[in-house]
Amino acid sequence: MSSSNVQVTTLERSTMDWLKAPLLRVEPAWLVQRRQLARDYFQSHGLPKSHDENFRFLPLASVTSQQLRQAPSGLNAPDLVESNLECSASIGFFDGNPVGDVESLPPGLKIGHLKRILEDTPSEIEPYLGQLAVPANGFAALGLALFDDAWVVRVRADTTVALPLEIVVRQKHGGYWTFPRLLVIMEPRSRLTIVERQVASEDESFGLTTGIFEFSIADGAQLTHVRLATHGIEEAELSTAAVEVASGGHYHSWVGSLGGRLTRLETHVRLMGADARVDLDGLYFARNRELVDHHTVVVHECESTTVEESYRGIIDDEAQAVFDGLIVVKPGAQHTTAQQYNRNLVLSDAAVVHSKPQLEIEADDVVCSHGATVGRLDAQQIFYLQTRGIDTALARQLLTSAFASELVDRCPVPELIPDIKRRIASRLCAAEELDW
Amino acid sequence: MLQIENLHVTVDGRLILNGINLEVNAGEVHAIMGPNGSGKSTLASVLAGRDGYTITEGRIRFEGEELTQLPAEERARRGIFLGFQYPVELPGVSNLYFLKAALNAGRKHRGLPELDAIDFLDLAKIKARLVGLDENLVRRPVNVGFSGGEKKRNEIFQMALLEPKLAILDEIDSGLDIDALKVVSDGVNQLRTPKNATILITHYQRLLHYVVPDRVHVLAGGRIVRGGDRSLAELLEREGYASLGVPETQPGFEVRA
Numbered sequence: 001m002s003s004s005n006v007q008v009t010t011l012e013r014s015t016m017d018w019l020k021a022p023l024l025r026v027e028p029a030w031l032v033q034r035r036q037l038a039r040d041y042f043q044s045h046g047l048p049k050s051h052d053e054n055f056r057f058l059p060l061a062s063v064t065s066q067q068l069r070q071a072p073s074g075l076n077a078p079d080l081v082e083s084n085l086e087c088s089a090s091i092g093f094f095d096g097n098p099v100g101d102v103e104s105l106p107p108g109l110k111i112g113h114l115k116r117i118l119e120d121t122p123s124e125i126e127p128y129l130g131q132l133a134v135p136a137n138g139f140a141a142l143g144l145a146l147f148d149d150a151w152v153v154r155v156r157a158d159t160t161v162a163l164p165l166e167i168v169v170r171q172k173h174g175g176y177w178t179f180p181r182l183l184v185i186m187e188p189r190s191r192l193t194i195v196e197r198q199v200a201s202e203d204e205s206f207g208l209t210t211g212i213f214e215f216s217i218a219d220g221a222q223l224t225h226v227r228l229a230t231h232g233i234e235e236a237e238l239s240t241a242a243v244e245v246a247s248g249g250h251y252h253s254w255v256g257s258l259g260g261r262l263t264r265l266e267t268h269v270r271l272m273g274a275d276a277r278v279d280l281d282g283l284y285f286a287r288n289r290e291l292v293d294h295h296t297v298v299v300h301e302c303e304s305t306t307v308e309e310s311y312r313g314i315i316d317d318e319a320q321a322v323f324d325g326l327i328v329v330k331p332g333a334q335h336t337t338a339q340q341y342n343r344n345l346v347l348s349d350a351a352v353v354h355s356k357p358q359l360e361i362e363a364d365d366v367v368c369s370h371g372a373t374v375g376r377l378d379a380q381q382i383f384y385l386q387t388r389g390i391d392t393a394l395a396r397q398l399l400t401s402a403f404a405s406e407l408v409d410r411c412p413v414p415e416l417i418p419d420i421k422r423r424i425a426s427r428l429c430a431a432e433e434l435d436w
Numbered sequence: 437m438l439q440i441e442n443l444h445v446t447v448d449g450r451l452i453l454n455g456i457n458l459e460v461n462a463g464e465v466h467a468i469m470g471p472n473g474s475g476k477s478t479l480a481s482v483l484a485g486r487d488g489y490t491i492t493e494g495r496i497r498f499e500g501e502e503l504t505q506l507p508a509e510e511r512a513r514r515g516i517f518l519g520f521q522y523p524v525e526l527p528g529v530s531n532l533y534f535l536k537a538a539l540n541a542g543r544k545h546r547g548l549p550e551l552d553a554i555d556f557l558d559l560a561k562i563k564a565r566l567v568g569l570d571e572n573l574v575r576r577p578v579n580v581g582f583s584g585g586e587k588k589r590n591e592i593f594q595m596a597l598l599e600p601k602l603a604i605l606d607e608i609d610s611g612l613d614i615d616a617l618k619v620v621s622d623g624v625n626q627l628r629t630p631k632n633a634t635i636l637i638t639h640y641q642r643l644l645h646y647v648v649p650d651r652v653h654v655l656a657g658g659r660i661v662r663g664g665d666r667s668l669a670e671l672l673e674r675e676g677y678a679s680l681g682v683p684e685t686q687p688g689f690e691v692r693a
Contacts, residue, residue: 379487384524386508387484387517388538388594389545398537402528402577 009064011208012046014177018070018146019043028122034130038144047138054137057322057354058293063236063262066206071095071176073148083168085195085415088161091151092168093211096178098151108159108190114150114183125152128183132214133242133268140240143179143212150181155190155221164193164226164413170200174207174235182213186221186249193224195413198239198260204232206261211239217249219273224252224412230423231260233288238264247273247302254411255311257284257292258423264293271298271305282311283407283420285427286319286351293322300333300363309340312407314400315351316427322354329361329368336363340370345377345403347396397428437462437499437633438483438602444493445482452478454658455494460602463630467644467669468637470655471677476637477521479655480606483635484518485511498602512538513545515601517594519608523587526578531590532560534578535597542598563596567623585616592623603627604635609643621646641673656682 019039027035047064048055072095083090088109091100102111117125129150135141155161169180186192201207217223229237237260243251257263269278278298286292298307307327315321323342344353355372377399385395404424411417438460445453453475460466470476482489483496485508496503503511526534539559540550551559564574569589579587588608595603605624609617624634624647636647644652644666652669654662654677662668662680671679 378524380524381526383486383508384520384526385534385538387512387520388534388598389509389512389541390534390538391509391541392507394537394541398529398534399526402526405528 010067011064014067027118030126035145038135038141041135041141042138042145045138058264058291063208068177068208069175071178073097083166085166086163087166088163090166093180095171095176096180098149106161108156109161110154112152114152117152125183128214128216132216132244133212133240139210139238140212143210147179147181150183153184155186155192157187158189160191164195167194167196169198169209171207172201173203174201174205177208180211184215186217186223188218189220191222195226198229198231198237200232204234206234209237213241215243217245217251219246220248222250226413227255229257229260229263235260236262240266242268244270244272245276245278248275250277252279252412255282256420262291266295268297271300271302273302274304277306280309281407281410283404284321285314285424286321287316287427290319296325299328300336301330303333304335306337311342313344315344315353316347318350320352324356326358329363329366331362333363334365336366338368342372344374346374400428439497442494445478446490446492452658456660460633462633464650465634467649467652468635468655471682474655475658476655477606480518480604480637483604484508513542517598517600517603519591519595519605521607521610523579523591525580527580529578531574531576531578535594539597564593566626567592567596568619569593584611588612588620592620596627602633606637609638618646641669644669654680
């Protein structure tokens with residue numbers, strides 16, 4: 001924001017006072033330095049502008065024109081949400097603050113507050129915090145500069161945590177810009193499933209969530225990460241998950257973006273060792289004037305690594321969707337397998353889709369394929385259903401939910417599927433009879 | 437049951453049906469034969485209510501009611517069924533779920549209570565056996581990965597479930613080997629009652645060995661040029677369309693949707 005000829009947005013102006021405050025906390029020098037770099041980044045770059053290549057297709061004005069407050073830290077937060085999911089632990093972020101009960105955890109699963117770990121054993125997290133997710137835009141930079149506390153999860157070597165760890169992220173009434181932060185360290189051959197749910201505030205007023213999730217996956221470890229973004233109609237999220245996968249490790253991300261004024265989810269994965277693998281599944285359904293934007297970056301740093309990526313989107317009304325998927329195969333990363341597909345189903349004339357699959361291959365012995373489609377419902381299929389007595393409205397609902405079903409069925413936590421299906425049916429304005 | 441009077445239909449401004457007259461009564465099976473491009477499939481599509489066809493003249497009445505303004509689903513609910521020459525694949529839509537919705541749409545129209553999932557499943561099993569459709573296929577997405585014969589059998593299965601008053605089977609015999617043809621024909625025969633009617637649209641008379649029609653009509657150049665009983669079909673088999681002065685193909689005349 002140093003450049004005087006660039007207009008400062010209302011949202012940027014909101015943050016000026018926050019950044020004036022000195023770094024009072026007693027934190028390790030490495031963290032102070034990382035925060036300072038993030039501040040410097042934000043103060044020189046501000047929030048992304050429309051000419052920024054990574055934000056070219058995402059109109060940010062509906063977010064940056066808002067005034068927001070910084071959430072007070074360390075509240076005695078109440079229980080987050082009622083949950084039917086059987087889980088190993090249920091934690092979360094309430095107005096950005098880490099909350100939840102971690103008293104009785106299964107063996108091998110450790111969950112603690114970052115503040116406490118910084119006091120006791122900061123060297124445990126020094127290699128990861130703010131290092132896996134190096135801020136690449138103003139949102140993430142501010143997240144690192146300003147976050148108060150975070151959750152740190154560690155799964156001990158050779159531990160399989162049977163039930164999912166649930167993480168619920170919520171603002172009570174909106175009005176804040178919050179920076180929930182999570183660091184997960186998967187030791188060798190450990191296994192964990194995370195169910196992250198971004199849920200609507202009570203009154204669904206405008207609020208902005210910038211989540212920064214960092215995952216370190218050691219040799220042979222497996223992390224499954226379900227992200228369900230079901231925001232209120234006025235809420236916005238611009239979040240980043242950054243992952244490093246070591247040899248033989250596996251990260252499986254399943255993303256469902258099913259509501260919110262603006263949802264931008266970035267996933268950055270680096271495959272660091274042989275036989276590391278990542279699966280990226282995504283399903284988005286935007287309607288009204290919603291904006292959804294999925295950016296994925298997968299970097300093959302090492303030979304014999306695999307990515308399989310499939311994102312599907314449904315775009316209705318005046319909604320806009322962006323898919324930007326970059327796969328980079330570094331020199332020497334031979335025997336890489338990379339597949340990337342993005343399919344979009346457009347339900348209205350005013351809906352807009354930008355699909356941008358990209359491969360950057362610097363090795364010569366690789367198997368890579370990618371493809372993107374943007375299409376409409378098939379008139380033949382609709383007619384076929386009509387000739388059986390099904391009206392066009394139900395035919396469209398059936399065919400649209402069928403389009404989504406392949407991704408829905410791939411959700412790695414089957415207990416979530418009925419809820420996901422209900423949400424999709426409700427986005428289709430379908431009657432109860434749509435029990436697919 | 438069905439009266440077609442002086443039906444003229446254009447597609448993209450081109451005249452495809454040029455004055456069709458046809459009356460079909462309950463209990464009857466009619467065969468409409470004709471060379472490629474004669475307008476057979478257009479007639480089937482127009483009866484079922486497909487978009488893209490303009491009726492410039494004439495009328496279609498079904499049980500005394502004018503059909504031409506009704507959307508396809510309304511015709512289906514009144515008891516008209518179209519068996520497709522090329523059944524459409526519906527990835528992700530299960531046969532069972534889609535047929536339950538279809539059956540209940542028709543029942544609702546007739547003022548009957550809707551069937552729940554359990555009653556529907558029982559009925560579907562019975563009908564699948566009747567037409568010899570593998571029960572696993574019943575649960576799969578509609579026509580996805582089905583062989584040609586399985587797709588046609590699935591059409592007959594749907595017809596068995598929906599119990600239409602008037603079934604229009606468009607080239608239901610195309611692409612079937614002799615065993616599959618027998619199975620499909622058996623299905624059609626079993627579903628014949630004094631109350632319903634069937635229109636078989638076919639190029640070849642082979643099907644008519646198995647499903648014996650009451651009336652045979654020869655369509656050429658968008659109009660019915662000859663009518664008769666089953667012996668007309670036998671004549672065509674022996675001597676070909678040329679014996680009626682009709683060329684075997686009429687390329688470019690019919691436009692398929």
